[in-house]
Amino acid sequence: MTAPLHEGRPPATGRALSDTQQGMRRRNLARVMHAVSARGPLSRAAVSSHIGLTRAAVSTLVDELIRWGLLEELGPERPGRVGRPGSALAVSARGPAGVGAEIGVDHLAVCAVDLRGTVRARAVRQGANRGRAPQPVIEELTALVRRVLADADREGLWPAGLAVAVPGLVARDGRTVVRAPNLDWNDTDLGPLLPGGLPVTVDNEANYGALAELWLGADTPRDFLHVSAEIGIGAAVVVDGQVLRGTRGFAGELGHVPVHPDGPACPCGGRGCLEQYAGEEAVLRAAGLEPHEDLVGLLAARAEEGDEAVRRALRDAGAALGIALTGAVNLLDPETVVLGGALAGLSPWLLPSLSDELTGRTAGPACPVSVSGLGPEGPLLGAAHSVVRAVLDDPAVVGERP
Amino acid sequence: MTAPLHEGRPPATGRALSDTQQGMRRRNLARVMHAVSARGPLSRAAVSSHIGLTRAAVSTLVDELIRWGLLEELGPERPGRVGRPGSALAVSARGPAGVGAEIGVDHLAVCAVDLRGTVRARAVRQGANRGRAPQPVIEELTALVRRVLADADREGLWPAGLAVAVPGLVARDGRTVVRAPNLDWNDTDLGPLLPGGLPVTVDNEANYGALAELWLGADTPRDFLHVSAEIGIGAAVVVDGQVLRGTRGFAGELGHVPVHPDGPACPCGGRGCLEQYAGEEAVLRAAGLEPHEDLVGLLAARAEEGDEAVRRALRDAGAALGIALTGAVNLLDPETVVLGGALAGLSPWLLPSLSDELTGRTAGPACPVSVSGLGPEGPLLGAAHSVVRAVLDDPAVVGERP
Structure with missing residues (x-):
């Protein structure tokens, strides 16, 4: 399974620059990419005025980025004029792509996102992965990756990297x-x-x-707590636009915050953890329902129909979330809490009791809670975009890759 | 109460340098200060080799720092030799000092720390401040500051700044x-x-x-959770050597993490907050004791004597701390938890139940808990040292102050 997915491209011409010059050049390449990415098609002159480098310096950088396939020229802005000056530059819709993959408890998914942020290929396989050994799961995932890469290749895209989202703790x-x-x-x-x-x-x-919320969400602040649930409940603490990772990379385990310390035992070793009240399976149990392929869809449908047992189970889950979030908000003072993942689809029934607890337990103004617009797609998109961001932040890494 | 405490010193000679040159010069002044501060007396040549600037550049910077009173020459290293070359430089034991102040619920304290980190003057006033208006409290505090500044002045020290520690939430x-x-x-x-x-x-x-723990503690890591208690229970989340402040500056409110969500009402608006189980007054109540001037001393003495009610109250407080810390550790994954403040003096009776909860509730290796060696002095020392650090980090700010 270690056969290369991609043979790479011919290396760019090396240049004899000092380390400092190389560092400066890489930073300037990134500044050009970010300027064009953030402001849409721009002429060389506009790039030059946005980033404060000379027109000549910008042209050298732009030529390199075009050669690497990261920028493209849209052609002269005013047809009939001759030469380069008016030609607008855009981030390439061909060239490198970010490939994201997600190993869910009940599905596998892969997508390719181009440097403009557009999803260009996608593959999903439904099916329970719980209790399966890693190897066959990764083999299936790799087959999906190959399918997505083949689709992407037909559109002139090649993979700059693969980012894999998993429902668990990952070492640093x-x-x-x-x-x-x-x-x-x-x-x-x-x-x-x-x-x-x-x-x-x-x-x-x-x-x-x-x-994904930070990069793609509407008006997401740079300090927030992102809650995400599938079977488990995870969270990410974002501080000044960075995910707080913790010493071992384990930060954000909201699902194992004790809510009722004398409550039911949790596989984590604790008792009364949030996951025992607000994890999908706990909610199913509380609602008296059997395991189901589409837990969230089932719960949402039943709650919609007015099933009182389901509504009560979701109300109790929301209250447990509110108690755990009160602790998290007191510790972290985020600007907002964003509910993402499967939770997002159940928010109409979770939010009222959640907000009651969070507001009732806070003397001052409570931390606002919003619902992610990305829904269950968030982790997959975040993974793919993390690769795209890495290319924008240091274009030379893909440009000069051997 | 706004009369100046200190008239300042004559301004340093301005120099016509560009912003970039000024920035570079300030950074280099800081590098010289930090090199001498960290490595003890050093010759100009040694400073030059440690920070990688030419001997001539270092000499210019050193002369400026001497003129500002931040460095001093200890005289020729080998008596009998002529001239500067062998003269060792040390951080000045005269010149600027950091003044720290603490407004405690039961005391006021002020100290002055020189640039070498030595406490050179100190004043304390015992007495309850609860329910008093801010103005008379600050007037008393200012009288203590004046006394400390007078003592410091006699030793050739002048205040570079005043940092005040308060037992509450402070805006940014x-x-x-x-x-x-x-x-x-x-x-x-x-x-x-x-x-x-x-x-x-x-x-x-x-x-x-x-x-204080980060700067003065033995082997304190750069990622830890610091717990501190007087009447209230506060905490600070330190990530990569920086205190995480939160959006409004309110991060670290461990005392209001819900421990038993249906527990007693807390003045914060919540129920069953940690402070209701492990705050000094809650422990006193649980132990059946009356309010007392030296709560911690009383509790420690009774526990030492084997008073079962006191020991049980401390055991329960430790367990509540362990539950709240389990949540905090799951969210933040710190390298260690440090117990400071008044808690430190009660750790023999708090730690066993605290560790039982924290270890028992974690599947993996539990986060280690240690006890601060600074005890109740921590906040006062941290305040004074924060001023000293600011001087080392940007010596030009005090050197060029008008």
């Missing part, structure tokens, strides 16, 4: 799943299983969900 | 106490009350306690 090495209780994976180094040939990073799905 | 403006429930101060701008003539910063006592 970015490849070892230390504990994914709802997959039953422990201390699993995914490195040797994941496809070779391109940079791969593994991270917690709540972290990628939070980054 | 560094002067407004938004809520100090155990003083009964709300939305109090201390700015107009505090003495004029030198820069003043107000911050939460747990934040200063954490900084």
Whole structure:
């Protein structure tokens, strides 16, 4: 499973620059990419005036970025004029793409996003992964990745990297799943299983969900707490636009915050953890329902119909979330809490009791709670966009990759 | 109360440097200060080799720092030799000092710390401040500051700034106490009350306690959670050597994390907050004791004597701390938890039940808990050292102050 997915492209011409000059050049390449990415098609002159470098310096950088396939020229702005001056530059819709993948408890998904942020290819496989060994799951995931890469290749895109979202704790090495209780994976180094040939990073799905919210959400602040739930409940603490990772990379385990310390035992070793009240399975149990392929859809449908047991179960889950979030808000003082993942689809029934607890337990103005517009897509999009962001932040890494 | 405490010194000679050159010069002045501060007496040549600037550049910077009173020459290293070359430089034991002040529920304290980190003057006044208006409290505090400054002045020290630790939430403006429930101060701008003539910063006592631990503690990591208790229970989250402040400056409110959500009402508006189980007054109540001037001393003495009610009260307080810390550790994944403040003196009776909860509720290796060696002095020392650090980090600010 380590056969390369992608052979790479010919290396760019090396140049004899000092380390400082190289660093400066890389930063300037990034500034050009970000200027064009943020402000849409721009002429070289406009780039020059936005980033405060000379026209000549910008032209050299732009030529390099075009050669690497990261920028493209849209052609002369006013047809009939001759030469380059009026030609607008855009971030390339061909060239490098970010590939995101998600290993869910009940599904696998892969997508490719171009440098403009558009999803250009996508593949999903429904099916329970709980209790399966990592190897067959990763083999299936890799098949999906190959399918997405083949589709992307037909559109002139090649993978700049692969980012994989998993429902568990990931070590700071970015490849070892230390504990994914709802997959039953422990201390699993995914490195040797994941496809070779391109940079791969593994991270917690709540972290990628939070980054998607930060990059793609409407008016998301730079300090917020992102809550994400599938079977488990994860969270990501975003401080000044960065995910707080913790010493071992385990920060954000909201699902194991004690809510009722004498409550039911939790597989984590604790008692009365939030997950025992607000995890999907706990809610199903409380509602008296059997396991189901589309838990969220079922709960939403029943709640919509007015099923009182389901509504009560969701109300209680919301209250438990409100209690755990009161603690988190007191510790972190975020600007806002964003509910993402599967939770987002159940928010009409969760939010009232959640807000009652959070507001009732706070003397001052309570922290506002909003619902992610990305829904369950967040982690997958966050993973793909993390690769795209890395390219914008340091274009030379893909441009000069051997 | 706004009469200046200090008239300042004559301004340094201005120099015509560009912003970039000024920025570079300031950074280099800081590098020289930090090199001499960290490595003890150093010759100019040694400073030059440590920070990688030419001997000539270092000499110019050193001359400036000597003129500002931030460095001093200890004289020729080998008597009999002529001239400067061998003269060792040390951080000045005269010159600027950091002045720290603490407004406690039961005391006021002020100290002056020189640039070498030595406490050179100190004044304390015992007496309850709860329910007193801010103005008379600040007037008493200012009298203590004047006494400390007079003592410091006799030793050739002048105040570079005043940092005030308060037991409450402080807005990010560094002067407004938004809520100090155990003083009964709300939305109090201390700015107009505090003495004029030198820069003043107000911050939460747990934040200063954490900084003291970071700067003065033995082997303190750069990611930890610092817990501090007097009547209230505060905490500071330190991430990569920085205190996490939160959107409004309110992060670290561990005392109001719900422990038993149906427990007793808390003045904060919540129910069953940690402070209702582990705050000093809650422990006194649980132990069946009357209010007392030295609560911690009394509790420690009774526990030492084997008073079962006191021991049980401390055991229960430790368990409540362990439950609240389980949530905090799950959210933040700190490298360690440090117990500081008054808690530190009660740790023999708090730690066993605290650790039982924290370990028992965590599947993986539990987060280690240690006890601060600074005890109740932490916040006062942290405040004074924050001023000293600011001088080392940007010596030109005091050197060029008008």
